[in-house]
Amino acid sequence: MEDILAITFIFGSGAVFLVSISPIGRAIAERIRRGSKGIDEPEVAELRDAQVMLLEEIEGLRNELADVREQLDFTERIIAQQRTEGALPKGTDHEA
Numbered sequence: 328m329e330d331i332l333a334i335t336f337i338f339g340s341g342a343v344f345l346v347s348i349s350p351i352g353r354a355i356a357e358r359i360r361r362g363s364k365g366i367d368e369p370e371v372a373e374l375r376d377a378q379v380m381l382l383e384e385i386e387g388l389r390n391e392l393a394d395v396r397e398q399l400d401f402t403e404r405i406i407a408q409q410r411t412e413g414a415l416p417k418g419t420d421h422e423a
Contacts, residue, residue, distance in 0.1 A: 346352045 347356070
């Protein structure tokens with residue numbers, strides 16, 4: 328039983344050490360240093376502004392896509408109409 332505890336302690340300590348020197352470990356340490364407040368208020372406001380801007384841009388793109396779909400439908404109707412109007416009449420079956 329002691330062997331398993333020793334192996335777990337050795338590998339567990341090594342894993343904790345490797346995580347602590349990695350970028351993830353540094354980010355966790357920075358989060359702990361800042362305390363519970365987390366991200367600064369100016370950063371939060373900047374992120375909210377960016378989010379609003381992106382949502383507005385997405386809405387604009389949706390509107391443009393709807394317009395393009397309408398134009399495509401119109402074009403398809405015009406092409407289909409020209410095909411039926413410009414088609415030659417069906418021939419009759421004459422044997423010479």
